[in-house]
Amino acid sequence: MMDKNYIPFHPTPSKPTFKAPAGAVDAHCHVFGPADKFPYHPKRKYTPCDASKEQLFALRDHLGFSRNVIVQASCHSTDNSALIDALESAGDLARGVAFVDDTITHEDIKKMHAAGVRGVRFNFVKRLVDSTPKEVFFSIADKIRPFGWHIVVYFEAAELEELIPFLKALNTTIVVDHMGTPNVKNGVDHPDFKRFVDFMADNDNVWCKVSCPERLTKHAPDYSDVYPFARTLVEQFPNRVLWGTDWPHPNMKVEAPNDGHLVDVIPHIAPTSELQQALLVDNPMRLYWA
Numbered sequence: 001m002m003d004k005n006y007i008p009f010h011p012t013p014s015k016p017t018f019k020a021p022a023g024a025v026d027a028h029c030h031v032f033g034p035a036d037k038f039p040y041h042p043k044r045k046y047t048p049c050d051a052s053k054e055q056l057f058a059l060r061d062h063l064g065f066s067r068n069v070i071v072q073a074s075c076h077s078t079d080n081s082a083l084i085d086a087l088e089s090a091g092d093l094a095r096g097v098a099f100v101d102d103t104i105t106h107e108d109i110k111k112m113h114a115a116g117v118r119g120v121r122f123n124f125v126k127r128l129v130d131s132t133p134k135e136v137f138f139s140i141a142d143k144i145r146p147f148g149w150h151i152v153v154y155f156e157a158a159e160l161e162e163l164i165p166f167l168k169a170l171n172t173t174i175v176v177d178h179m180g181t182p183n184v185k186n187g188v189d190h191p192d193f194k195r196f197v198d199f200m201a202d203n204d205n206v207w208c209k210v211s212c213p214e215r216l217t218k219h220a221p222d223y224s225d226v227y228p229f230a231r232t233l234v235e236q237f238p239n240r241v242l243w244g245t246d247w248p249h250p251n252m253k254v255e256a257p258n259d260g261h262l263v264d265v266i267p268h269i270a271p272t273s274e275l276q277q278a279l280l281v282d283n284p285m286r287l288y289w290a
Ligand SMILES: O=C(O)/C=C(\C=C(/O)C(=O)O)C(=O)O
Pocket: 030, 072, 073, 074, 075, 123, 128, 154, 177, 246, 249, 250, 251
């Protein structure tokens, strides 16, 4: 049973006005449960509504997208069975990012790779997970490196400065969730966001997802205060950005975002067809389907 104040995903998202290029990839989304088949983890810090692979794939088609990158969310913790089930159903139309601990074996990784997993997620958001010793992360990074997997990282903007030496020491491709979660009230010239832009500029193995305007905006459902942040990153790092719906949008506080409206944000942050092609097709295909 989902948490008392949990806001479920939008039941009837609109058809986007923006037509995504052929082969477009939703590069950040999740599957939750269903709980009777894939129970939520006892270590979780929230209990969502169920959000099935069938509903995810129907949304993909409704939005005019072709593929998904499904990211393990903390409500399932290190039980990746719902993710693997969705990947096996989607075949070549989906890839995955798993959540693992340092007990994972070479055989486990081999099986996940065969199912379509291409990375792991290091989550630093304290409201979602307990902290993990850095040596655990380094051990995981060493185990996945032979498979060419990358590391998705989710952190709050204030944590970046302290995390930078650790992130550099991982010595692999890093993909930062939701632009490093900037406080958009501060504007793009604030030291925190400039630190993130400089981090990407100084490290060409660092990518980011220009996603989650619905989480970052200060005046939902108008997301225009987030556009300058995403546009800065798309224009400065056109070949190292990804986009995703973040469906089914866990832990929203104000509203269930309309996924059709989220897709219509894309031309505001990637204003040319070349930038849209890189953001939605070329970059995710290079990282997940090479
Ligand atoms: O889905 C997101 O990317 C954002 C959230 C949740 C998770 O990532 C998760 O549970 O792993 C959030 O901000 O609550």
